[in-house]
Amino acid sequence: MSNLxxxxxxxxxxxxxxxxxxxxxxxxxxxxxxELLTVLGPSGCGKTTLLNIAAGFLRPTSGSxxxxxxxxxxxxxxxxxxxxxxxxxxWLTVNENVNFGLRMKxxxxxxxxxxxxxxxxxxxxxxxxxTPTYQLSGGMQQRVALARCLINDPDLILMDEPxxxxxxxxxxxxxxxxxxxxKETGKTIILITHSVEEALLLxxxxxxxxxxxxxxxxxxxxxxxxxxxxxxxxxxxxNKDFVTKREEIxxxxxxxxxxxxxxxx
Amino acid sequence: MFTGFLTFFIIFAVIGSILYGRRLIKTEKSDAVFGNPExxxxxxxxxxxxxxxxxxxWLYYSWDIAKSxxxxxxxxxxxxxxxxxxxxxxxxxFPIVERQHKSTAIIKRENKNIEKKIAIIQNDTNLKNQDKExxxxxxxxxxxxxxxxxxxxxxxxxxxxxxxxxTGRINLLMAExxxxxxxxxxxVQQNEINEGLENQLGWGAxxxxxxxxxxxxxxxxxxxxxxxxxxxxxEFFEIRNHNPEYLRQSQEIFAEIRQYMDALGDGRELxxxxxxxxxxxxxEYASIFPPNTLNELEKSIIAFDDVQNNEQGNLKIVDTxxxxxxxxxxxxxxxxxxxxxxxxxxxxDTFRIFGNLLKPSVGYKMIPMLWYEMMGVNKIVxxxxxxxxxxxLPGKYPVHKQNGTVDPNFKSKVxxxxxxxxxAFKIPVPAGHIWDSFLRVFxxxxxxxxxxxxxxxxxxxxxxxKGFFDPLVELYRPVPPLAWAPLVITxxxxxxxxxxxxxxxxxFSIMIxxxxxxxxxxxxxxxxxxxxxxxxxxxxxREVIFPNSLPEILTGIRVxxxxxxxxxxxxEFLAGTTGIGFVENVAxxxxxxxVIWITIFVMGMLGLLFDxxxxxxxxxxxxWRGKG
Numbered sequence: 001m002s003n004l005x006x007x008x009x010x011x012x013x014x015x016x017x018x019x020x021x022x023x024x025x026x027x028x029x030x031x032x033x034x035e036l037l038t039v040l041g042p043s044g045c046g047k048t049t050l051l052n053i054a055a056g057f058l059r060p061t062s063g064s065x066x067x068x069x070x071x072x073x074x075x076x077x078x079x080x081x082x083x084x085x086x087x088x089x090x091w092l093t094v095n096e097n098v099n100f101g102l103r104m105k106x107x108x109x110x111x112x113x114x115x116x117x118x119x120x121x122x123x124x125x126x127x128x129x130x131t132p133t134y135q136l137s138g139g140m141q142q143r144v145a146l147a148r149c150l151i152n153d154p155d156l157i158l159m160d161e162p163x164x165x166x167x168x169x170x171x172x173x174x175x176x177x178x179x180x181x182x183k184e185t186g187k188t189i190i191l192i193t194h195s196v197e198e199a200l201l202l203x204x205x206x207x208x209x210x211x212x213x214x215x216x217x218x219x220x221x222x223x224x225x226x227x228x229x230x231x232x233x234x235x236x237x238x239n240k241d242f243v244t245k246r247e248e249i250x251x252x253x254x255x256x257x258x259x260x261x262x263x264x265x
Numbered sequence: 266m267f268t269g270f271l272t273f274f275i276i277f278a279v280i281g282s283i284l285y286g287r288r289l290i291k292t293e294k295s296d297a298v299f300g301n302p303e304x305x306x307x308x309x310x311x312x313x314x315x316x317x318x319x320x321x322x323w324l325y326y327s328w329d330i331a332k333s334x335x336x337x338x339x340x341x342x343x344x345x346x347x348x349x350x351x352x353x354x355x356x357x358x359f360p361i362v363e364r365q366h367k368s369t370a371i372i373k374r375e376n377k378n379i380e381k382k383i384a385i386i387q388n389d390t391n392l393k394n395q396d397k398e399x400x401x402x403x404x405x406x407x408x409x410x411x412x413x414x415x416x417x418x419x420x421x422x423x424x425x426x427x428x429x430x431x432t433g434r435i436n437l438l439m440a441e442x443x444x445x446x447x448x449x450x451x452x453v454q455q456n457e458i459n460e461g462l463e464n465q466l467g468w469g470a471x472x473x474x475x476x477x478x479x480x481x482x483x484x485x486x487x488x489x490x491x492x493x494x495x496x497x498x499x500e501f502f503e504i505r506n507h508n509p510e511y512l513r514q515s516q517e518i519f520a521e522i523r524q525y526m527d528a529l530g531d532g533r534e535l536x537x538x539x540x541x542x543x544x545x546x547x548x549e550y551a552s553i554f555p556p557n558t559l560n561e562l563e564k565s566i567i568a569f570d571d572v573q574n575n576e577q578g579n580l581k582i583v584d585t586x587x588x589x590x591x592x593x594x595x596x597x598x599x600x601x602x603x604x605x606x607x608x609x610x611x612x613x614d615t616f617r618i619f620g621n622l623l624k625p626s627v628g629y630k631m632i633p634m635l636w637y638e639m640m641g642v643n644k645i646v647x648x649x650x651x652x653x654x655x656x657x658l659p660g661k662y663p664v665h666k667q668n669g670t671v672d673p674n675f676k677s678k679v680x681x682x683x684x685x686x687x688x689a690f691k692i693p694v695p696a697g698h699i700w701d702s703f704l705r706v707f708x709x710x711x712x713x714x715x716x717x718x719x720x721x722x723x724x725x726x727x728x729x730x731k732g733f734f735d736p737l738v739e740l741y742r743p744v745p746p747l748a749w750a751p752l753v754i755t756x757x758x759x760x761x762x763x764x765x766x767x768x769x770x771x772x773f774s775i776m777i778x779x780x781x782x783x784x785x786x787x788x789x790x791x792x793x794x795x796x797x798x799x800x801x802x803x804x805x806x807r808e809v810i811f812p813n814s815l816p817e818i819l820t821g822i823r824v825x826x827x828x829x830x831x832x833x834x835x836x837e838f839l840a841g842t843t844g845i846g847f848v849e850n851v852a853x854x855x856x857x858x859x860v861i862w863i864t865i866f867v868m869g870m871l872g873l874l875f876d877x878x879x880x881x882x883x884x885x886x887x888x889w890r891g892k893g
Contacts (some may be wrong), residue, residue: 001613013446052793055793056796056797056799057796075793075796076797076799077797077799078796078800079797080797081793081794081797083790083793083794084790085790087790087791087793087794089791089808089812089813090796090808090889091812091813091815091887091889100795100798100800100808101798101799101800104795104799104800104801104804104808105799132888132889133889134888134889143819145794148794148798149797149798152798152799200422215535
């Protein structure tokens with residue numbers, strides 16, 4: 001039983017000038033073990049704030065998020081995080097980046113090395129162990145970031161627009177990789193994205209969030225991730241259901257954006 | 266010799282490089298248009314030309330080319346200078362370098378002075394009319410003395426004979442001067458010169474001065490002529506054109522003055538009387554001659570000047586071409602280099618002196634530039650280990666016994682070790698001026714890094730630390746380090762401690778600022794990542810924030826090294842007994858231009874060495890810089 005339960009999470013930021021921003025309002029959801037949740041929304045809807053609260057980098061103004069019945073209070077190894085730019089330690093090699101977590105825990109170096117080999121194989125970076133990370137391409141850097149997070153065997157993986165900075169082709173490959181890892185490890189994953197297609201394709205469940213205040217606007221349960229595990233991702237994208245859903249969500253987000261712009265004027 | 270070879274080599278290198286450059290342009294790709302930055306790439310041959318140009322300028326303007334190709338020229342020019350100097354006082358008599366005859370100028374000046382005095386006396390209301398008349402009368406008489414000097418009628422035969430005699434001597438010199446037989450020296454004179462030459466060192470051997478005694482046949486000619494001309498001009502200036510008529514008038518004037526004084530009777534001398542006497546005396550001592558008396562002498566001097574100019578021959582060309590921006594002749598009989606040859610040392614001399622300085626047995630002020638000395642290991646141990654190690658051991662130091670002996674115990678043996686009082690083998694350690702300077706920079710910089718980096722990182726991460734230490738650092742940092750130097754050196758002493766502390770101050774603030782910038786510039790996502798990977802605070806500091814700040818820290822070190830180096834040299838100027846700055850300061854006092862330039866060069870090279878080393882370290886340590 002290591003479900004992720006969010007109860008009435010509120011997040012209010014106060015600037016020094018006294019302006020308040022209601023970043024999250026009464027966000028409640030439950031995520032079962034092994035589920036893949038994608039979160040979509042226009043910019044400023046509190047997606048990243050939600051993720052940071054889940055990771056323990058931020059404390060909510062009220063409410064709480066529990067993982068496996070324990071309230072999240074600060075960052076922890078049981079919740080791994082993958083960032084948009086990888087956030088790799090560029091002064092280290094691929095190996096040193098991947099085994100960072102285990103090194104910090106001072107685990108047996110021989111076992112660690114075996115594990116690193118294993119994970120580099122899974123993410124498709126076999127033989128790149130001694131390459132300095134600053135020499136890697138964007139896609140490879142994200143693979144390293146994935147391996148670095150997964151080697152710690154976290155219960156929950158939080159992905160903050162992990163594929164946002166990649167080109168279309170690499171992105172597609174990485175999407176397959178994320179699905180593959182999800183299937184093979186059975187981890188609970190929350191993935192934040194800007195791309196409607198990616199959200200539909202990867203999410204078993206999908207939350208569309210709305211801004212001002214940030215809240216969950218609509219929830220979908222989707223079959224595409226399961227389909228994608230076996231089939232060709234491009235085929236799914238042409239699936240009729242997929243196309244309708246995509247258009248529906250796109251127009252939803254467009255409306256939100258217009259609402260904001262209208263308010264501003 | 267070496268310089269001559271080098272000069273030719275450089276000229277060939279320049280010509281070769283230019284030819285190569287021209288050929289390269291012809292074979293270049295057709296898309297090499299103006300504005301294409303590709304065209305600035307390469308070009309070692311132009312580097313050769315640039316370097317050659319620098320070296321050639323140095324060789325030329327330091328007069329080393331002249332020294333190399335015409336080693337006797339300076340000495341000969343010096344003899345020419347002697348002749349010029351001797352001729353000059355005679356030339357001043359005539360409108361050769363001046364506009365007027367000296368007699369004419371003096372007459373004009375003295376007439377004016379007398380008129381002025383008359384006017385002043387006439388306008389003086391405090392003076393009795395009787396006195397006024399008397400004074401003016403005397404002055405008028407004084408003025409009338411001049412014609413007795415300028416009238417050929419009064420010129421004494423004796424004076425004329427002396428002048429003719431001197432003219433004859435110049436004419437004789439003029440006739441003999443160009444001949445090979447000149448000068449005919451007496452045995453004693455020749456011996457004197459030979460003896461002097463034996464002790465005389467070559468040009469540049471004694472610093473900047475040119476050897477004064479003539480070393481060549483031509484030089485000897487000028488040297489002898491200068492002596493003869495000196496004797497002629499001395500004799501001429503002893504001539505006083507005091508003919509009987511002049512003397513009579515002069516006596517009259519002085520008699521009148523004395524009469525007036527006697528009438529006053531109190532022995533006081535009025536200011537006017539003093540002034541009048543002065544005017545009379547000036548005419549007495551001025552060499553005033555009748556207008557045509559010196560004509561023959563003038564002609565002879567002009568003719569001789571031409572002859573000696575001719576006799577200089579190619580020396581004049583050498584002087585003009587190879588002694589740029591100055592000339593030895595200008596220094597007169599002092600025989601020093603009046604121009605860049607004086608302050609711009611000749612490469613040949615500089616390398617010779619540098620080679621000398623580098624000899625450990627010579628060095629500078631009894632200390633070698635860079636060498637080693639044997640030091641006992643015990644001294645090093647005694648320096649490193651603090652003495653209190655022995656103090657904190659249990660027990661007491663031994664007390665002497667009744668028979669006057671002292672038995673050492675464990676505690677006293679430990680004390681011997683920590684104070685370095687034991688026998689040990691010796692090892693070589695570096696020593697010398699350069700090493701001392703280097704060590705000071707190294708120690709000051711290391712202290713600054715060891716203390717500044719952690720504090721800087723702390724200040725970049727912690728609000729309290731930033732606020733608490735900021736005033737301290739920001740108040741002392743903007744003060745130029747040299748402004749602290751007098752205080753620091755007074756408090757900590759002129760030896761190493763003061764200087765190391767000053768350098769510590771310099772590097773400390775730089776390291777704090779750079780480490781702080783590095784720490785506060787760490788990407789939040791990296792720290793978040795490290796947190797989720799389970800790193801503790803200390804681990805994040807050591808494994809993430811520190812390596813992430815390394816580029817800033819290393820850049821800071823690079824800046825600090827430069828600053829420390831500059832400050833150190835200036836601090837060594839202020840006080841101290843060793844170090845490269847000390848050497849330069851002492852050389853300045855003794856005007857040892859070569860040593861000054863050597864120290865400048867050494868400092869530049871060491872500064873470059875530091876910078877290159879740190880640049881290499883930067884490339885090796887932080888290859889990810891700018892690629893993260």
